[in-house]
Amino acid sequence: MSDAKQETRRTLAEKVSISRALRLSVPPEARPAPVNRRDWLRQKKEQLQAARAAARQRRELLRAEILSAVQDIAREERTAARLEAERLKAEARTAQTYAREDARAAAKFERGQPARSTSRRKTLSKEKRKLVSYDDLLRMRG
Numbered sequence: 001m002s003d004a005k006q007e008t009r010r011t012l013a014e015k016v017s018i019s020r021a022l023r024l025s026v027p028p029e030a031r032p033a034p035v036n037r038r039d040w041l042r043q044k045k046e047q048l049q050a051a052r053a054a055a056r057q058r059r060e061l062l063r064a065e066i067l068s069a070v071q072d073i074a075r076e077e078r079t080a081a082r083l084e085a086e087r088l089k090a091e092a093r094t095a096q097t098y099a100r101e102d103a104r105a106a107a108k109f110e111r112g113q114p115a116r117s118t119s120r121r122k123t124l125s126k127e128k129r130k131l132v133s134y135d136d137l138l139r140m141r142g
Helices: 003-025 037-112 134-141
Strands: none
Touching: none
């Protein structure tokens, strides 16, 4: 046998002896019960299924939380829009009231002012007749 093969066997034997020593260092009541491969696979499969079910449940809970938050946000936005519309309506009403009051005050002020003298048409006395043309004026001066 070559040295490499013997070295491999020796390291393998050392590993086995170390493993056995470790196993024996643990008291028998603390050692896990030996399981066959089929039982181990079944156990792993059940663990995976349980983990998948838990993850699915967490996802559903998160989805429900997100939908609830979205509904809350939509409700808040609708409330804010309604309040904004009410505020704008109130502002328009106030502006309309102020405009009406301003118009009333202006009318009252106008009524309080002395009446404006309307320009009367100048009438000529009966003996004077109205000049019709420039020629007539020159003739009269003349």
